[in-house]
Amino acid sequence: MRLRYIEGQYEYLQDNEKAITEPEKRDYKLNKLFNNPNPIHVELGCGKGKFIRETALQNPDINYFGFEKSVKVAYRCAKSTIENDPNNYFIVYSNGDILQDVFEPNSIERIYLNFSDPWPKPSHYKRRMTHKNFLDVYRKVFTENGEIHMKTDNNDLFEYSVEQLKEDNWDLILVTRDLHNSPYLQNNVMTEYEEKFVSEGKKINKLIAKLKHNCLGII
């Protein structure tokens, strides 16, 4: 469904206390926004925000940022609320490729990629969130234990991501091509897309990738 841009959406985001616009223009890094030392988890492409809100609610000791690059979607996300809307998240109207500019190195512990755009044309692979250029960005902001948690219904994007991560020297600590019939469903929070796909009987792929230990030297 194509969303219409309605005048005032951007201004709504600017005024919303849970939303952040133009994070690169602030004179501090986003990881300083919470006045606590809790770990930071980021969702790139948070859509209407079901996942990030429910996940934040379940994990009050973790700080969340949901990035959304579409102003129309970010607007809908900011307008949504849930009961007991938690305090430990922000919505960021921005693209994920600026992570390294808006977070300090060694500040993000986990990145969620939920049902990212599959960009099926090879000439668009560079836009895939698991393209090597993006993996380089994640590496720059990750703590030593940094993890990518990815879910997608798109098998082509999934296999591409598994290969990219292997080639780029990440440890794959979980790979399942049918999450909802696997033993790894515990604590799974469904996104809006996921609920739809699962109700249609579609299989959901999930992977968790971790930074390999930094090798000091073998001489």
Add this chain to the structure above:
Amino acid sequence: MRLRYIEGQYEYLQDNEKAITEPEKRDYKLNKLFNNPNPIHVELGCGKGKFIRETALQNPDINYFGFEKSVKVAYRCAKSTIENDPNNYFIVYSNGDILQDVFEPNSIERIYLNFSDPWPKPSHYKRRMTHKNFLDVYRKVFTENGEIHMKTDNNDLFEYSVEQLKEDNWDLILVTRDLHNSPYLQNNVMTEYEEKFVSEGKKINKLIAKLKHNCLGII
């Protein structure tokens, strides 16, 4: 040099506030002994204690335990002091194979193996501190980021250890067969043996091994 047992050495350890005897008989685990959440590093075979004392002095935000299985050596260790003797260490008169009984799982961040007995006879390999049985013990008490830091002048023990660790699925993040002529000497604290060997021109081997990431499942 063979040390003589002098009567009263064990009792001296029992009375010494920095020494712990019979740690397995306490009704709490050793990691509870410090009233702070700082990481715990353990040296197995601390000898006369130069390494653990100097290391503890340099790292006041880490808690140290130096294990020594010889009562005669542990006694000499407890009797030694250095200027500004730090508060953040204990000497434990005990063998390293009881780690899992005296520490909680997920409590130790680093284990130092400095110039351990090489046990050259194959029938004695089981006693080597990098034998698989010992690696299993370390795994049980290590945090997710657990690291073994090993130094030895004994090339045979060193190559054996490299192989054991690889076979047992650890990540070797540092391997050098000539530490003192490598770029990895920074912050090196020498043990008594190391000072002697280095003055004799002997090469020192060093490795750092890290627990591989726990794989949840690839299905």
